[in-house]
Amino acid sequence: MAEEAKPPVPPPPPEGEKKPAAEGRAAPASAEAAKPAAPAKPAGPVPVPWTSPLVEKYKGQYGSGLDAQTYLGQNYFAVDRSLIPDILRLLRDEEQFDYCVDITAVHYLQREKQFDVVWILYSFPRNERVRVKTQIADGASIPSSVSLWATANWLEREVYDMFGIQFDGHPDLKRILLPDGWKGHPLRKDYGILQQDNEWVQINLGIESGQ
Amino acid sequence: MNPALNSGLNSAVNAGMAPVATPWFFYGLAGLAVVSGLLVITRRNAVHSALALIVTLLAVTGLYLMLYAPFVAAVQIFVYAGGIMLLFLFVIMLVNIERSSKDRQFNRMWPVGLAAACALLALFMTAFVKGKALFPDRMMAMPESSNTQQIAGMLYGEAGRMGEYTFAFEIASLLLLVAILGAVIMTKKKV
Amino acid sequence: MPNFIMSYLGIKDAITPGAAGSQFWALVYVFIIFAGVSVAVMAMNWLERKALAHFQIRLGPMRVGPHGLLQPIADAIKLMLKEDIIPAEADQFVFWVAPLIGLLASFTVYTVIPFGPSQAVSDMNIGILFMLGVSSLGVLGIVVAGWASNSHYPLIGALRSSAQMVSYEVAMGLAVVSAILMTSLNATGTGTLSMIGIVQAQQQQGVWFIFKFFPLGLIAFGIFAIAMIAETNRAPFDMAEAESELTAGYHTEYSGLRWSLFMLAEYAAMIAVSSIAVALWLGGWLRPFPNLLQGPAWDFIFSLFPGLTFLGLAAIAVVGVVRMPSHSFFKIQRIGLAGFAAVLGFIALLLLIIAVAGRSGDASGAMSPAARFREGIDYVYWFVFKVAVFMYLFIWYRATWPRYRFDQLMKIGWKVMLPISLVVLIATAIVGVLVS
């Protein structure tokens, strides 16, 4: 299960002629380079492998289930779904990533595993950010991290509300921004921007047209 | 409320006019007291009963004023209408009215109560009709001075003399204190 | 002409219509006071909005009439015409009757408020008890209103206000008792509960009770002054209607005329408790320093005050006329304000003429009818003036302070004010015994 290796970096395609230094703030020179991009092929920095003792440690521990990259100076782990609880717990307990900045998701309609779930973590002692990403299929669930960071409660509820991703072990997983009876998850790519739950509007708001 | 009822006899006499406590006021107030008293026991809604009880008390207050007993009247307003009834309301408001209003209102003791009420009425009538003849020495004299001061004299004494009821008064206040402490202990989990 | 009329005008010796036993004239007095209080409430309404606005760098009402002078009237008309909504789930009868209870309670106390030695409906010998007792009935209106609305916020507001009023009445009562105790410091050793008697006691002893046994009188007065704010549910003790917590507290569900009755009752109650404070501690109708600055000359100087006050108000109105922009839009407003200034100026002139005509002439003590009439006006003026100061303080408090929390309010009432007032009462008694 964990051995199912995946292509490490889902979104950025590998073509790109420039490799800026791993340091985040790009020099003006690279800005110059980025600018005249023709519509056809956007030039830009590509992710480079992230090397640090932390990465070494976890690489050794988890091997191919885990991939560490740096893009524009921002580090992230692409992690196999099954490793998520371990990695998050280790990051919090051993690496002092004590602050969960955000939990969100990205929907890729064409992919087999449709969703990227992203945790953005920050460590007060290290003054360092890291992102943890994993891919899950539509309808699959993912362990909740409320027990690790209390803040995950509402953040996960919002992800559930907007994408329909289930979080196992969440104390109160229900919609947060949309009303309870709403059908559909609006931030999915197959949910049109003009689309509405007309039935809900008609029943609850008494608006005949449903808009 | 007619202010003229509140006059003290002295000043009225000074002014050379008769007091205005006419029988009409008496009948009005008495009737009000009786009607609202009946409402107290017949209303199903407890809050309505409490409000009717307040009206009763206020009517009785008016009667006290007519008897030149302003102090008693004020205490009646203060203690009963203002204080006790407020606490009554306080409790009643938090009780489930819907349920209590469905409860059976008269218990089976009502014949006894009716008998007691009739007996009381008979007593009052007797006292009213034959009172002067029965107790000639207790015939009420019109108070010379303000009865507020008389009450003070009875309760606390005057001119170095202990009052007639000082001891009873103090004992009663002690009893009340005990009652308050008991209430606190009963309601509070940890004192 | 009946004696008490003449006495009201100051022509005959002091006697109130209640004491004289005239129902008709007592009723006339009641109507005069009712009308006067209603007008005072309207004026207070305007003044509160205006003063509050100026505290808060705003202008307040400016549109209806010059400087919004007609705003209260416009409001009154609006409130009377507004739909009187009774919630479907409310207890109709109780909901209907609740504002009346409050209004009745706060207006009944005016029967014993002494605007002067004879300028009162009645001089009850238990006046102060009557006032406190009846004004405590006002809370019934609030409690019942909160319950009858059948809604959560009003119910909480009602519970809060009743708990608050009950607990502050205790400290208030004790402070009042310590003032009453001071009335007994005379030759006979007998005090009085009559409002007029209390003021007369201050006159005889030659000191306002606020300064008596300094600082005991002052502390008792302070306690009363705090408790009376809590009694009337005003900021910073306006828990019962704290709009940021309970939307509007007990009158959340009320609207239109019925709501305005609550407001009327509240303001009337404010004036009433201020009157108690004035009568008990601030010498009631007595002018400042009645025993130090005696003599016809001082009498004359102080008798100019009513006229001068109105003259000052007229001057403010004139300044307003002058400063109004010279645009045709403001023509009517300017005329209106000028007319208002003229009325004020006329009243001022009248009062000044009375003051001059009613000069107490010789030292023989015999007073002309004009002098007595002038004296009556002075009494009422000084009483109303002192009450007005309290009214201003009420506004000032509201503009300055945040709101207390409910438990803090209770803590202050029971743990601070009650012990202090008890100590003051006992100390007053001891000092009184030692002095006499």
Next chain:
Amino acid sequence: MNDSTHDVSNRALSNLDLETSEKPYLDSNELIINMGPQHPATHGVLRVILKLDGEKVLGTECVIGYLHRGVEKIAENRTYTMFNPYVDRMDYVAAVSNGLGYCEAVEKLMNVEAPARAKYIRVILTELNRIASHQLWLGTHALDIGAMTPLFYTFRDREEILKIFEKYCGARLTTHAFRIGGCQYETYAGFEKEVKNFLTFVAPKIDEYEELLTTNRIWIERTKNVGVISALDAIALGVTGPVLRASGVKWDLRKAQPYAAYSEFDFDIPTGTNGDTYDRYLVRMAEMRQSLRIIEQAVNRIPEGPIMAKVPKIIKPPVGEIYHSIEAPKGELGYFIVSDGSTQPYRLRVRPPSFVNLQALDTMVRGLLVADVVAVIGTIDIVLGEVDR
């Protein structure tokens, strides 16, 4: 689209099914009371369901979403440039900060950097906006606690800031002051002078607010030890901004991970010790003064030069993703942008500080009274436009 106002009255109250301990000797009923969405003290359309024992709060549940406009969905259907004004509508009280965060995030994604002068202008406007936001917070917070006068004072002084905004970019509230790559507008003539005048004008005004409140006994009693949140709780709940700093965590993104030109200025991070409402009040007051310091330095040292970096007319960031966050007046405002190389963001996630901070409400108000709920909602300083987006 009018999908923003929903009636959510049929929400389950599962969050409130708390343990009801052992039955007391005299049992009393618990009261479920609904605060909002139309309530004077919920700062918009927040709905808080309170479970009360008398007036004591046993638990709360926030019902939000009444102002949900689907900002993130809109972003996916607009170009980067077109979306720029939308961010102003989230935290409309601090629109400039929103714009700064968005522009910087996109710039970072495109790997360009705004010129120095633009950065200084950004800092000046953002800090002015921080003061305006805090002033609005102070006024409404004080009003909630019953002090109505500070509201008018703060609005009077906030007006001066809005005037500067209006002169700079034509808008007072939703300013849209910045563009991707810098600023669109050069400062108007007399900008520096007006900002300096404002600094001398507002410093004594802040003293004036403090005079009304800081030593006021009632204010202290209402705010001290009310809504306490410990540093550990605050971190676990992801609370940021003044609320976190008042709990004693000296953390400010302007210092920790400087953006714009903040690394060039000298300023302190005010912190509290108790994490109560009073500390949060003091922290925000001190922050206003620190903002004045920053503005003063920035306006004195503002460099000459271009105000716009070289960015193409059509903004097309390369494929990739970025998270960038700034210290908004309410806390960490982050933008997580995923680009697929087209002119529209593939996914744009806003990390709203108000939303996350609001989550701490329940922790803060348990065991307090209803009146404190009002005080605590005020002290968290939420803007529902940002909570619901």
